[in-house]
Amino acid sequence: MIQIEQLTKSFGGMPVLRGVDLDVPAGCLYGLIGPGASGKSVLLKMITGLLRPDRGRVLVDGKDVHALSELELQTFRLKFGMLFQNNALFDYMTVGENIAFPLRRLYDLGEEEIEERVAERLRAVSLAGFEGRTPAGLSGGQKKRVGVARATIARGEIVLYDEPAAGLDPVTSQRIFDLLRAEQRAMNATVVMVSSDLDRLLTVTDRVGMLYRGRLIFDGTTAEAKASDDPRVRQFVHGLTEGPL
Ligand SMILES: Nc1ncnc2c1ncn2[C@@H]1O[C@H](COP(=O)(O)OP(=O)(O)OP(=O)(O)O)[C@@H](O)[C@H]1O
16 A cells, blocks of 8 residues: 655645645555646656655555565565556567566566466456557557557556547547546556546546645545535536636
């Protein structure tokens, strides 16, 4: 599980996180929501140790992430799968090499096993046989699916997704969310997902947290988020133009 305590961060004197406390239970699909520039991506990066807080702690399975040495961090990151906003696929590698990348970096596996696992992941995201293609020749939705395959190939216990469906049509977006949910259930992974596509995000989340002006102003089940009478949460979750935001 992930425990976040009093996480605080400023950039150039501008506070982004002002003492955020948040628990993500093991096996939970947690949706992190909030207006643009409210610190959602910053929070995700802090969970993996990619960005250091000014104050506060991130505990993953009881381990203080930011107290680890660089070497310990490398081992610790084996727990994670990640899909970042821009997919971060390597254009000079084939689809198969992209998906195999975390496996090659993290484990010493034979070529045959790597090939089998890449083929299995491609089947899971409905892109069987795409090993030899290059990312440049794929549609936006296909690139996202390759990103999902890469984020899940190392079978990390924790998977972080930042805007997994940004820029996709509604049908493809829903398919991506359904795929992420199916993957999360199959691996019993702990997932934190940031998405501005609330309608679809809330079809797959167990719990939801809302960041606003540097604070976590809501944390509860998806049903509680939808029924919240906090005017800020209600306005954001229901996409209302009138309200305090
Ligand atoms: N490395 C950095 N250096 C300076 N400022 C940063 C850095 N990373 C993030 N910020 C600032 O922190 C704030 C929060 O950024 P973040 O990317 O976490 O927002 P977000 O909630 O994910 O937004 P969006 O929904 O628009 O992607 C922004 O004002 C951003 O400019």
